[in-house]
Amino acid sequence: MTDLDMASTSTAPRYMALAEALRSRIAQGDPDVGQLLPTEHALCETYSVSRHTVREALRMLAEAGLIARRRGAGTVVVARESRQRFAQHLGGVDDLMQYARDAQLTPLAQDTGPLDPAVARALGVNVSGVFLHVHGLRGRVGEPAIALTDMYIRADLAPEVQAFVDLNGAVTEWIAQQRGVPTARIEQSISAGALTEREASALKASPGEAALRTRRRYFDKGGRIIALSDSVHPAQRFTYEMVLQREAED
Template sequence: MTNPAPQPSPQPSPEIPRYQEIVSILLKEIEQGAYRLGARMPTEFELCSRFDVSRYTVREAMRKLEDMGLVSRRPGIGTILAATTADGRYANSINSLDELMQYASDTRMEVLGTELIEADEELAALMNCEPGTPWYRMDAQRWASDTRKPFCTTTLWVRGDFAGIVPRIGKEQRAVYRMIEEAHGVTIREVLQDIEGIVLDDRTAATLDAPAGSAGLKITRLYLGTDGQVFEGSVNIHPTGRFRYSMRLQRQDNPSGRRKGTRD
């Protein structure tokens, strides 16, 4: 490993997460050949010292590089430089509401159109509301900072009584549900998510600049408040080759010491 020349740590930006600033610096150094392919990357301790940040921040930065296919973690060895160019896909790892909020901050949504509609039977079934309920519908594209094409189309619905935040959507790089919480005093209870494989129709393919009839991934999310009612919903469609969704599953301890589904 070639140690890069020491540089002063950049001043934190209130708009860019600290780990993302570290990712940008390391990406530039990788492109400039500061690290040899297959060689060990700096340790967490070295990066913490260099950037004056916590181990959590460094781990988030390295996780982002790993999601991009640039580094790999090997037990007993450390973090290895696996590639010098990213694989071109936007990598998404969402395991909590905090990570969902970070996802909104790390990407940019471009709103293509907005209209106030009344829910038909299909939308009412999706949102678990009465037909005729007013909703704001927005058609949009979402971009990552390191992609030249949108990595998804988004259809977003916001309940009609939250009209005040609609003009801010797409202009502020923030999670929509957080805007609603802050502006209207709503507290989110849970997010329901459904993932399915689809075939891109002609219209969606043209919007994404992808081949019609090619494979895609459809992710539907419904945001519920403490009253159990949906106040926001979205359908995101990703073309093949531009998106990767990852999650981490952990075993939960069973306080009773028994396996679920068994009886004494």
């Protein structure tokens, strides 16, 4: 069944029928996770539909989280199934950070250049390109800082440093608006560790004190890196809270 003869058996639009056909193929591993889907042009021929219809179907699959599309490279399968039972909903990236709205970023240092290999390794990425790196403290005026943070923003997307500081961390939302590159996916890891002397000094805490470390990778729709961050929080000053709600069954 390559031609879409769904019209004869249901009233579903063609792009929905195509999305379903592709979803079914992906669920069977054809193609599997990590592999490329046929190109839009090929799908037009295989299923005898216009490119518009193919694009609509692919958009649905992308929104379902099954595929990621990259201009020039193609469309890769990222998940076999959409598995949604519990969900944590966040208003925006700043909710993810869990800092109070008035927690300001105080830059301590900045530079622009390729990512240091040790930094890339710590953040779990293998990425080339130039990044704006801003190192600073995060906290309310007059209170102990809650985070010592390093942000790395792709230089081609980054604002000016002072504008970055004024954004108080909402840089990915600025990039979405001003650069037309919205964040589509965020990977965060949370781990425990002990503060180094340098970290403790900047945070006015004790060396060796327990700390929470949060690392984030921000990706665009095509899976390319937008920004990275690495923050450390003294244990006494920060706890990460999350709420998950059960969702309706599909």
